[in-house]
Amino acid sequence: MTSETLPTTSTEVCFAGYPKDVVRPEHFTVRQTLVDEPGPGQVLVRNDFMTLAAAYRDQMTPATNIPIPVFQLGQPMWGRTVGTVVRSNSPNLAVGDLVEHFHGWREYAVGSAAEFHKRDRALLPGAEYYLTQGPTAWRGMVEMANVGDGDVVFVSGATSGVGSLAGQIAKLLGAKRVIGSTGSKSKAEYLLRECGFDAVFDYHDGPVVDRLRELAPDGINVFFDNVGGEQFEAAVAAAAPFARFALCGSLSGQLETGGSGGHPRLDLMTAIPKQLILRPFATYHTPEQIDGWNKQFSIWLRDGRIAFPHTIVPGGVADLPANFLALLERRFTGNVIAKLS
Ligand SMILES: NC(=O)c1ccc[n+]([C@@H]2O[C@H](COP(=O)([O-])OP(=O)(O)OC[C@H]3O[C@@H](n4cnc5c(N)ncnc54)[C@H](OP(=O)(O)O)[C@@H]3O)[C@@H](O)[C@H]2O)c1
Numbered sequence: 339m340t341s342e343t344l345p346t347t348s349t350e351v352c353f354a355g356y357p358k359d360v361v362r363p364e365h366f367t368v369r370q371t372l373v374d375e376p377g378p379g380q381v382l383v384r385n386d387f388m389t390l391a392a393a394y395r396d397q398m399t400p401a402t403n404i405p406i407p408v409f410q411l412g413q414p415m416w417g418r419t420v421g422t423v424v425r426s427n428s429p430n431l432a433v434g435d436l437v438e439h440f441h442g443w444r445e446y447a448v449g450s451a452a453e454f455h456k457r458d459r460a461l462l463p464g465a466e467y468y469l470t471q472g473p474t475a476w477r478g479m480v481e482m483a484n485v486g487d488g489d490v491v492f493v494s495g496a497t498s499g500v501g502s503l504a505g506q507i508a509k510l511l512g513a514k515r516v517i518g519s520t521g522s523k524s525k526a527e528y529l530l531r532e533c534g535f536d537a538v539f540d541y542h543d544g545p546v547v548d549r550l551r552e553l554a555p556d557g558i559n560v561f562f563d564n565v566g567g568e569q570f571e572a573a574v575a576a577a578a579p580f581a582r583f584a585l586c587g588s589l590s591g592q593l594e595t596g597g598s599g600g601h602p603r604l605d606l607m608t609a610i611p612k613q614l615i616l617r618p619f620a621t622y623h624t625p626e627q628i629d630g631w632n633k634q635f636s637i638w639l640r641d642g643r644i645a646f647p648h649t650i651v652p653g654g655v656a657d658l659p660a661n662f663l664a665l666l667e668r669r670f671t672g673n674v675i676a677k678l679s
Contacts, residue, residue: 344382344425348373349655350444353409357398359595361666365398366415366659374448375425381437381451382425387466388442388658389418390651390665390674391499392592405620417442419678420457420465431456438468438628445655445678455625461636466675467646471499472631474621475562478584479507482617483560485582487512490554492573493535494518495564495589497525499673502533502647504562504586509534510643513560517553519546519569521668528671532645541569550576557581565589567599574608585618593666647672654678 347370354367376382394417396402397409409415419442423435428451431437437454441447447454457468478500479485491508495501496518505516518529518538526538539549546569550558557578563570566588573583591600609616621627638644649670651661655678665674 344375345373345384345446347371348444348446350414351655351658352413353398353411353415355411356400361395361398361663363659363663368656368659371444373446376427376448379428379450380448381423381428381431381454383421383437383439383441383447383454384424385419385421385442385445385447385655385678387420387469387650388676388678389469389499390658390662390670390676391417391471392587392589392665394662395592395666405622414441415443416440418469419447420468421447421454421679423454426451436465436468443655443658455628457632461632463639466648466650466677467635467639468632469675470503470631470635470646470648470673472503472635473623473627474500474586475503475507476631476634477621477627478562478586478619479504479560480511482584482619483562483582485511485513485560487514489513489559490556490578491516491560491562492519492550492554492558492576493562493564494541494569494573495587496520496529496533496535496538497647497671498564498587498589499648500586501562501564502529502672503644505529505535506533506644508560508562510638515554517550517558519549519565525671528647533647534645541565546572547575560584562586563588565599566591567602570602571605574605574614577608577612577614579612580615581612582615583617585616649674651676 352367355365396404436457439454485508491513493505497520515536518535519541529535529538537553561573561583564587567590588600
């Protein structure tokens with residue numbers, strides 16, 4: 339393969355300040371940097387697509403408990419990215435290879451070949467399909483909640499990257515009814531139309547527990563929680579005996595300034611008699627988790643059984659801060675993927 343001309347500069351986004359509450363443009367700096375020639379054992383990669391996700395908000399908070407390194411002041415930010423090798427000084431990667439890595443928020447990345455994981459261009463319909471939240475959705479729905487035939491499932495934050503796949507996985511593995519919550523009518527319609535949810539409600543429309551009791555009169559057997567707060571408390575109240583809870587995220591606590599979403603109350607005198615099974619979990623994206631999901635995803639896509647709920651945001655690296663702010667304002671649906679090249 340002919341290698342492209344080596345770029346001399348690369349645009350990158352650096353972390354410029356810890357937000358006290360609301361994230362603002364001044365928390366980011368966009369700058370030009372010189373592109374280094376790769377050294378021995380290194381590669382130079384042109385970044386093609388990068389994930390945008392709520393978790394970056396946690397990485398802007400030094401005291402966060404999430405198991406991902408926080409951003410460092412004055413340093414380039416990082417995040418899950420796929421790109422194309424444009425120079426290689428490693429026998430393990432060739433020019434033109436598709437690679438997944440964490441050197442996001444920049445046009446070009448240089449580093450040891452070991453930091454860049456080769457992906458098969460033929461397995462999935464496009465490079466961006468490697469940036470799903472599928473490993474987490476699978477781990478929660480399958481390994482934590484053990485979803486199966488006849489289950490009545492509730493997914494909170496159902497249009498998030500994780501939630502929009504978790505609901506589909508439940509349906510594909512035999513759930514009888516999948517209910518989702520989201521924050522707008524248009525997103526609710528999207529889940530019904532594109533993702534096969536059986537019922538969706540807008541969490542602004544009155545008490546969540548009332549919506550759940552209407553939509554699941556015999557109770558929910560599986561709860562996949564991305565939101566916490568009121569939605570968690572409502573799921574406890576509306577759960578069937580022995581319901582399994584996969585506790586994935588706390589969007590209301592993570593993204594609402596001063597919100598109590600991260601500290602929902604667990605009503606023990608409801609949870610104990612129902613013998614609820616609560617499984618908080620963290621996905622570390624092991625090679626096995628990633629490969630397992632990508633293979634399963636490719637089969638379901640090939641057979642036309644799953645949708646890839648996603649929004650591609652244009653604008654390249656310079657627009658990443660603005661697009662991340664738009665994500666925090668809930669403007670996107672599904673897995674949010676920034677096009678970088
Ligand atoms: N446990 C793990 O291993 C693991 C791994 C990855 C991610 N996570 C967690 O899983 C959750 C989902 O992650 P993601 O990357 O898929 O999210 P995402 O795509 O970034 O989610 C964005 C969506 O969250 C919803 N949202 C924002 N604020 C909300 C609020 N106050 N209440 C309810 N919904 C709100 C909005 O949808 P609406 O318009 O519908 O409100 C928004 O469009 C996050 O909590 C994340 O930290 C956990």
